[in-house]
Amino acid sequence: MAKSEFDLIDTFFTQQTVQRADVQLHIGDDCALTTIPMGKSLAITTDTMVENSHFYPNIAPRDLGYKAVVTNLSDLAAMGAEPAWISLALTLPKADENWLRAFSQGMFEILNEHHVALIGGDTTSGSVPSITITAQGFVEKNTALRRDQAKVGDWIYVSGTLGDGLAGFYLLSDLYQGKKSAVNLEESYLIQRNLRPTPRISLGLALTQHQLSCCALDLSDGLVGDLGHILDRSGVSAVINLEDLPCSSALLNLYGREQAEQFALQGGEDYELCFTVPDHQKALLEQHLAPLKVPYTCIGRIVEKNPQQNMTYQRQGKMVDLHISSFEHFKS
Amino acid sequence: MAKSEFDLIDTFFTQQTVQRADVQLHIGDDCALTTIPMGKSLAITTDTMVENSHFYPNIAPRDLGYKAVVTNLSDLAAMGAEPAWISLALTLPKADENWLRAFSQGMFEILNEHHVALIGGDTTSGSVPSITITAQGFVEKNTALRRDQAKVGDWIYVSGTLGDGLAGFYLLSDLYQGKKSAVNLEESYLIQRNLRPTPRISLGLALTQHQLSCCALDLSDGLVGDLGHILDRSGVSAVINLEDLPCSSALLNLYGREQAEQFALQGGEDYELCFTVPDHQKALLEQHLAPLKVPYTCIGRIVEKNPQQNMTYQRQGKMVDLHISSFEHFKS
Numbered sequence: 290m291a292k293s294e295f296d297l298i299d300t301f302f303t304q305q306t307v308q309r310a311d312v313q314l315h316i317g318d319d320c321a322l323t324t325i326p327m328g329k330s331l332a333i334t335t336d337t338m339v340e341n342s343h344f345y346p347n348i349a350p351r352d353l354g355y356k357a358v359v360t361n362l363s364d365l366a367a368m369g370a371e372p373a374w375i376s377l378a379l380t381l382p383k384a385d386e387n388w389l390r391a392f393s394q395g396m397f398e399i400l401n402e403h404h405v406a407l408i409g410g411d412t413t414s415g416s417v418p419s420i421t422i423t424a425q426g427f428v429e430k431n432t433a434l435r436r437d438q439a440k441v442g443d444w445i446y447v448s449g450t451l452g453d454g455l456a457g458f459y460l461l462s463d464l465y466q467g468k469k470s471a472v473n474l475e476e477s478y479l480i481q482r483n484l485r486p487t488p489r490i491s492l493g494l495a496l497t498q499h500q501l502s503c504c505a506l507d508l509s510d511g512l513v514g515d516l517g518h519i520l521d522r523s524g525v526s527a528v529i530n531l532e533d534l535p536c537s538s539a540l541l542n543l544y545g546r547e548q549a550e551q552f553a554l555q556g557g558e559d560y561e562l563c564f565t566v567p568d569h570q571k572a573l574l575e576q577h578l579a580p581l582k583v584p585y586t587c588i589g590r591i592v593e594k595n596p597q598q599n600m601t602y603q604r605q606g607k608m609v610d611l612h613i614s615s616f617e618h619f620k621s
Numbered sequence: 622m623a624k625s626e627f628d629l630i631d632t633f634f635t636q637q638t639v640q641r642a643d644v645q646l647h648i649g650d651d652c653a654l655t656t657i658p659m660g661k662s663l664a665i666t667t668d669t670m671v672e673n674s675h676f677y678p679n680i681a682p683r684d685l686g687y688k689a690v691v692t693n694l695s696d697l698a699a700m701g702a703e704p705a706w707i708s709l710a711l712t713l714p715k716a717d718e719n720w721l722r723a724f725s726q727g728m729f730e731i732l733n734e735h736h737v738a739l740i741g742g743d744t745t746s747g748s749v750p751s752i753t754i755t756a757q758g759f760v761e762k763n764t765a766l767r768r769d770q771a772k773v774g775d776w777i778y779v780s781g782t783l784g785d786g787l788a789g790f791y792l793l794s795d796l797y798q799g800k801k802s803a804v805n806l807e808e809s810y811l812i813q814r815n816l817r818p819t820p821r822i823s824l825g826l827a828l829t830q831h832q833l834s835c836c837a838l839d840l841s842d843g844l845v846g847d848l849g850h851i852l853d854r855s856g857v858s859a860v861i862n863l864e865d866l867p868c869s870s871a872l873l874n875l876y877g878r879e880q881a882e883q884f885a886l887q888g889g890e891d892y893e894l895c896f897t898v899p900d901h902q903k904a905l906l907e908q909h910l911a912p913l914k915v916p917y918t919c920i921g922r923i924v925e926k927n928p929q930q931n932m933t934y935q936r937q938g939k940m941v942d943l944h945i946s947s948f949e950h951f952k953s
Contacts, residue, residue: 313662317854318768319699319838320664322760325657330645332652333740335708335755339747342712367651376667378710378753380674408665411753415671421710421743421753423667428654436650506651522649 297384298412301393302377307406311373321408323374329427332370336360337421345465346418350388352484353420354395360509361424362403362488363560367507369434369497370426372403372490377410378421384412403490432497434505434564439523443504443565443591446574448489449584450537451512452549455556457483475539482537486560492583496564499577505564511557513600514615519563520591520599529554529589531604531611554613565591629716630744633725634709639738644706653740655706661759664702668692672750677797682720684816685752686727692841693756694735694820695892699839701766701829702758704735704822709742710753716744735822764829766837766896771855775836775897775923778906780821781916782869783844784881787888789815807871814869818892824915828896831909837896843889845932846947851895852923852931861886861921863936863943886945897923 303316314322325331338357340346358375365372377396381388400407405424457479463469472480489507496502504523508515512529520527536549544552566574578585595601602609635648646654657663670689672678690707697704709728713720732739737756789811795801804812821839828834836855840847844861852859868881876884898906910917927933934941 314765314767319696320666320702320758320765322662322664322700322765324662324762327659330654330656331663332654333706333708333755333757334652335710335742335753337710337712337743337745337753339712339745342745342747364651368654370652374665376665376755378667378669378755380669380671380751410667411669413669413671414674415749415751416673417747417749417751419671419712419747419749419751421667421669423665423708423710423755425665426652430656433646433652433654435646 297386298389301389302407305397305400305407307401307404309373309406312406312408315406315408323408326427328430330430330433332365332368332426332428332433333423334361334364335421335423336364337419340418345461347465350391351395354392355399355485357420357422358396358399359486359488359560361422362399362490363486363507363509365424365426366489366493367434367505367562368428369432369493369505370428371494372405372424372426374406374408374425375400376408376423379410380413380415380419382414382416382418428497432500434493434496434502436504436506436519437522438504439519439525439565439591440567441525441591441593443567444571444587445516445527445563445565445589445591446585446587447508447512447535447561447563448492449487449559449561450535450540451508451559451561452540452552452556453479453482453537454486454558454560455511455552456540456544458558475543478537478539483558486558488560489562489583491581492562495577495581499573501570501574501577502564502566505562508559508561508563509557511555511615512563513554513613516563517599519565524594525591526593526595526599527589528592529600529602531602531609533586533588535584535586555615629718630721633721634739637729637732637739639733639736641705641738644738644740647738647740655740658759660762662762662765664697664700664758664760664765665755666693666696667753667755668696669751669753677793679797682723683727686724687731687817689752689754690728690731691818691820691892693754694731694822695818695839695841697756697758698821698825699766699837699894700760701764701825701837702760703826704737704756704758706738706740706757707732708740708755711742712745712747712751714746714748714750760829764832766825766828766834768836768838768851769854770836771851771857771897771923772899773857773923773925775899776903776919777848777859777895777897777921777923778917778919779840779844779867779893779895780824781819781891781893782867782872783840783891783893784872784884784888785811785814785869786818786890786892787843787884788872788876790890807875810869810871815890818890820892821894821915823913824894827909827913831905833902833906833909834896834898837894840891840893840895841889843887843947844895845886845945848895849931851897856926857923858925858927858931859921860924861932861934863934863941865918865920867916867918887947
């Protein structure tokens with residue numbers, strides 16, 4: 290990109306409103322300089338979104354900026370970390386002023402909400418638009434929510450509703466491919482859930498601060514795939530109660546219960562948290578989560594490792610034979 | 622990418638040899654978890670390299686892995702930081718086992734040399750290969766080398782030799798475009814200087830630890846462009862002694878003194894440090910840098926801000942009229 294185009298980018302990305310005392314130096318030097326509170330660990334995560342692999346070219350840049358930040362904040366939430374800063378690496382074919390304005394607005398919208406500072410990054414020219422964000426946050430030492438800490442007897446919980454992200458993806462796909470030209474209110478809700486997921490920061494913080502859980506992840510690839518990571522890493526299995534899977538009324542109205550359950554199990558991009566809670570902590574969990582107003586549901590239980598099948602399903606207490614594999618978006 | 626391809630990538634990127642006590646959790650969870658030494662600030666930098674914008678498609682993957690790390694470590698060196706960890710975001714059209722093996726070998730070669738751990742990242746599928754690395758390191762609080770700290774009367778220094786990176790780029794360009802089919806030993810040296818620059822970590826550390834300088838950056842875009850950043854941010858100007866510009870014998874033999882000076886001033890991708898030193902620190906500088914065996918040269922002096930021209934040039938004490946602008950590689 291030409292020099293003037295870089296200046297244009299600087300204009301949008303240095304106009305942020307969040308000021309943090311722990312940032313001594315941000316955009317404009319070789320590195321950013323920050324400090325970490327005493328006694329805290331630093332949680333670090335990196336996520337990339339590439340056009341045609343993670344989003345369609347017709348995505349509104351404001352939604353793209355928003356979502357690129359959320360996917361990273363969601364990883365911090367899944368560790369029980371308090372988000373602090375992000376770095377942005379943005380690759381674009383050209384610097385379009387309107388695009389950059391909208392993208393940065395979407396980005397700062399969610400950054401400001403969580404008091405997160407943009408501390409630096411790199412802007413490069415390349416034929417395929419791509420966004421890599423590295424997000425960092427703090428977590429009390431030895432309290433982070435890990436994937437390898439599920440224990441037999443733990444209850445399995447998820448936040449929010451599941452399956453909306455995948456249903457929204459299919460709708461966006463139909464719109465992009467011209468199979469659909471308009472959406473109704475319920476479809477629009479599912480699309481918004483895909484484009485503007487909610488990072489469950491306050492929930493992750495409550496789980497660590499009150500030591501309600503030590504095992505969580507965020508559902509970016511769907512419950513089957515992601516809970517599968519917890520089971521593998523913890524050396525356990527799970528029983529899921531299908532009737533307890535939380536689905537939005539939009540999803541249920543549009544697709545019916547059976548299809549909604551499929552979306553919930555297989556779907557990705559919900560960015561809800563999945564976490565496990567020991568039996569003796571159940572009452573404490575309800576007490577501490579009530580003030581947060583974050584919806585959460587118990588969907589099953591961790592059991593002894595079953596070498597044949599790491600996840601089994603039941604409805605009304607009866608085993609159901611289901612074989613579901615994780616869905617891969619934009620599979621080539 | 623298919624699941625098995627991701628497994629392939631995991632295979633190469635988890636086989637590192639560097640173990641650090643400050644990394645509690647690395648690749649495999651939602652975030653990495655690390656700790657920072659007491660009293661230190663965290664320096665954070667992000668750099669992206671995109672095929673056809675920063676490297677030619679025929680680059681050896683081992684060199685690419687090496688160089689992608691160096692460009693980031695060089696930013697840490699320029700702050701006087703001690704490198705600690707990197708995160709890698711890698712976008713590839715497909716997972717090729719031989720390519721990944723060579724790329725990771727090049728990356729670990731330089732990471733191991735500086736005892737830097739790969740703590741996480743993201744691997745995505747996309748039509749244009751791209752690498753974004755976020756590197757982090759430690760610096761004593763309030764001692765970082767910044768761009769805005771040059772003072773009138775300071776001497777201007779550079780490490781190593783200048784211009785090799787740009788000459789190497791032209792040779793790589795000729796080879797890629799078929800204008801050249803073989804290189805001699807001196808050309809090969811310049812190409813190596815471009816593909817495998819040296820991050821000046823020990824120099825940056827010495828400058829901060831002994832408080833020899835408080836102003837530095839790394840020369841990624843050429844002396845004229847990069848020293849220009851120091852001058853702008855510090856509100857000063859500079860006089861450069863052309864005869865003092867350090868050039869390699871390969872560059873001088875191939876291009877002659879005048880062309881070599883042009884390369885030195887305009888050229889990018891040298892990844893040498895440029896730093897300023899107060900007059901009263903000159904003797905101390907020589908004393909502390911001698912054991913490092915890092916070549917360094919005084920090339921000029923910081924002067925009062927000249928609103929007409931922020932950089933002036935002289936040869937044997939006489940003003941020379943030169944107007945040089947920073948070179949942009951792969952300019953579209």
